[in-house]
Amino acid sequence: MTTQDALKKQAAEKAVEYLESGMVVGLGSGSTATFAIHAIARLMKEGKLKDIVGIPSSTPTEEVARSLGIPLVGFEEQAVIDVTIDGADEVDPDLNLIKGGGGALLREKVVAQATKKNIIIVDESKISDKLGTIFALPVEVVPFATAAETRYLESLGAKVTVRQNQLGKAFKTDNHNRILDADFGPMDDAVKIGAALSQRAGVVEHGLFLGTTALVIVAGADGIREMKAAG
């Protein structure tokens, strides 16, 4: 295991300490969240977590959770999620996030908005002073609008790449949309950018998660630290 993976796992192991038997748990997406899913499955097998049901935030997460025997439900069965554990691509000091490096941002945001306590787990490489410093902003667009929304993002000052899959074809999300990776550089006003994008008909969702996170667990060379939302 790489050092970075070891840190991701440490953050995940800390996060599952916040879970209790009987909870509805939002299952995040990506490599860090996957460590948490494995930890949840292990605690269930050991009998330390009972009567857990999960709501997955992507198709790959659903597959992993199923393969590990975690019972899954949808929003038809459960309206409210007690705790969601998810990763992030970048975290600022106010616990605002960029997410969507794996393309799961839309379902992840639906899950986050239905959750009472969102816990984000990262290794220390994801922490920055201003969002956009480390990671370009993923923007999910309907295929028809790809060129139009690319131009719109460029008009806001971003350098835009249409995300490709490993075969060099256009990346397709779980919802059959495209991802535009919009590099704004460090953002002085992420709220304004998010609001502008939310007005666009062709934009399905963007990867700015502003004000949704209660707790960030950061694993680094010096150990684990927790960043808590004010109030």
Ligand SMILES: O=C[C@H](O)[C@H](O)[C@H](O)COP(=O)(O)O
């Ligand atoms: O779309 C993917 C998600 O937002 C992930 O949670 C995010 O990209 C972080 O992934 P990882 O833990 O693999 O760095």
